Amino acid sequence: MLLEDYASVMAPAVTGIPGVEVTIGTGCRVIGKQSLGELEITTIETDGELIRVSLEVPLGDIEGYWYPNASMRALPADWSGRDKTSIISSSPLGCVYDRHCKAILAFCFDQQIEESQLRFGVSEEHKSFVIYYEHDPKGPRTIRLATARAGLDHAEAVGLLRDWLRDDIGEPLPVPFAGTVPVYCTWYAYAQNIDAEKIERDAALATALGCKAVIIDDGWQKLATGRWYAGCGDWMADPQKFPDMRGxxxxxxxxxxxxxxxxxxxxxxxxxxxxxxxxxFAPYHNADGWRASALDPRYREVREHFVATCIRLIRDYGVDGLKIDFLDGVVAYQGTPTGGDIPDVGQALHATLQQLKTELKAAGLDEALIEFRQAYVGPATAPYANLLRVGDCPVDANQNRRATVNMRMIAAGQVIHSDPTVWDHRAGAEPAARQLLNAYFSVPQVSMDLSSLPAVQRDAVQAVLQNWMEDRETVLFGEVSAGLPSEGYPVVQARHQGRLVVGVYQPLVVEIDLDGVTELRLLNATSHERIVVRWTGKSRRLSGIAHSARGDVGMPLEVDTEGLTELSIPVSGIATLSVLNE
Incomplete structure (x- = not known):
């Protein structure tokens, strides 16, 4: 269906990309081809006509299609798969992969700022998978298509494409140490019902549990009541809740x-x-959602307001950074006319962020922490945000984990933060620990009323965060492998300098290779009191201990890594093992 929709405006193109049928818009032409390691680069030119490119591959042993905004449905039909990309949403990058997690077709386009459209899916008629890309250049333009060699591991192929895109976007914003440590966030704990006394009380408790940063979320500003945003715009502290914000x-x-x-x-x-x-400068009003309007960054006045607000908050209140929310709200203006000086919404927001970065540096605030939220987390954001957070998924531990892994694959130097973890304070230690174990391969955020948290849950949080701090370098900066996206990443592994951390989220046989490993951490986030491991490589002797979710019960473990081993680890517990004969 998708191929037929555009057949009249497309023509075959000679690109030399092995195994891929490529067609381009009749107003476009291929002007260059280049091999770059495992990548093939094709340059396409237009005099102003729409840039249209379609890529088609046989289904083969296809398992799924991964892209930054992917849902859990791995293989849409070609009449349903859609993604709009720009600096404020997703990225023009994707990977068709087989059941062995090998790339069938991994591709990206280098237009990361302005709006583009992707359609994709299984062609019922042709028994193939089709990707269609469209961009309106509004004038003469060249665009580059990069494809990775088929047969590479899916994550490796995506990483190569991400790094290729990163070469065009400038230096990533440095990540201070403060952006790489556990966070206490007020949002799920209190929504807008916060004040200085409440935050300071919980902050002291959070410090004792292992948090080293706090996010003062929505609710601190004047007129912040009722969960909505009719009072937004002035960005001054509520004098009743925060009579001395700087203090x-x-x-x-x-x-x-x-x-x-x-x-x-x-x-x-x-x-x-x-x-x-x-x-x-804010014609779009979201009456049902925000109960507020979105400012249009295509106007110079809006960009100046944005930058001045951010600089003032950091300077006047002495905060270490900003969690900048709802940037994706301006997608409402894409494709609409404007009286502003920049016609494209993506270009306008890019200019806004460039101006903010320049003025932060001029003010001596260039080490500020800047957090962006999914879905504006593509490689193009790297020069402007050093922290990327999973989109809202309260209590959905599986989504927190899946999104963490997906975002890590496209992060271009930024550190990934989990959505703040939250749970039922009446449910015991295991549910609390499970939430944090699913956030383990990111910077964990905690968002509970800590003053009312029972002792067993405080112990669980403290135990997980203590282990996480020991594993911090490995889980944030190590080499991560997670298997098939279509399965939701049931096992996640991270390796770094002799340490291996393995998170197990479904009761299945886990393959572990101990080559080069001296310390092994196992996270049991399943509902079973055991993990079954198939060891690969030479036999080794392991010795260690398994702790309960609360961290207060230790069970000795002695393991010979021969064939299959069943390890007794409590539900939501953590085992730490040393390799005795590396």
Whole structure:
């Protein structure tokens, strides 16, 4: 169906990409081909006509299609698969893979800033998988298509494409140590019902549990009530909740915590003092969702407001960084006319972020922590945000894990943060630990009313975070493997400098290779009190201990790595093993 939809405006193209049928728009032409290691680069030119490219591969032993905004449905039909990409949403990158997790077709286009459209899926008529890419250049333009060699591991192929894109975007924003340590976040704990006393009380408890940073989320600003955003626009602290915001931040710093402040500088509420001045630049009103309007960054006045707001908050309140939310709200303006000086929404937001980065540096604030949220997490964001957070998925531990792995594959130097973990405070230690174990391969965030947390759950949080800090270098910066995206990454492994961390999330046989490993950490996030391991490589002797979710019960483990081994590890527990004969 998809091929037939565009047949009249497409023509075959000679690209030399093995095993891939390529067609391009009739107003386009191939002007260059280059081999670059495992990548093939094809350059396509247009005099102003729509850039259209289709890629078709036989189904073979296909398992799924991965892309940054992917859902759990691995193989859509070609009439249903769609993705809009720009700097504020996803990335023009994808990978068709087989059941052995090998790439059948991995590709990307180098247009990361402006809006592009992708359609994709299984062609019922042709028994093939088809990708269709379209971009309106609004003038003469060249665009490059990169494809990775078929047969590479899916994650390796995506990584090569990510790194190729990164070469075009400039230096990533440095990540300070404060962006790589556990975080206490106020959002799921209290929503907008926060104040200085409540945060300082919980911050002291969070420090004792192992958190080293705090996010003051939505609710600190004036007129922040009722969960909505009609008061947004002024970005001043609520004088009732935070009578001395700078003093409050200083007291949090005194606890040894870095502080990140939530802000949504592109939201404008009708109750704000800024509303009358900025309303001409915010025609889109989201009555059912935000109950506020979205400022259009295509106007210079909006970009200046955005940058000035961010600089002022960091400077005046002394925070260490900002959690910048709802940037993706401006997708409502894509393809619409504007009276602004930049016609494309993606280009306008890119200009906004460039200006913010420049002015942060000029103000001596270039080491600020800047957090972006899924789905504006593509490689193009790397120069402007050093922290990328999983999109909202409260209590959905599996989605937190899946999104963490997906985002790690496209992060271009940024550190991934989990969505804040939350659980039922009445449910015991295991559910609390399980949430954190699913966030283990990112920077874990915790968001509970810590003052009412029972002792067993405080112990569980402290135990997991203590282990996580020991594994921090491995899980954040090590080599990660996670298997098939279509299976939701039931086993995740990270290796770094002799340490191997293995998270097991489904009760299946786990293959572990101990080559070069001196320390092994096993996370049992399954519902069973055991993990079954098939050891590969030469036989070794392991010795260690398995702790319960609460961390208070230790069971000795002595293991000979011969064939299959059943290891007794409590539900939501952690085992630590040393290799005795490496």
């Amino acid at each position: 409050h931040i200083d007291r949090l710093h005194g606890l040894g915590l870095s502080v990140i402040l939530w802000v949504a500088p592109l939201l404008l509420g009708e109750k704000s003092d800024a509303y009358a001045r900025l309303k001409p």
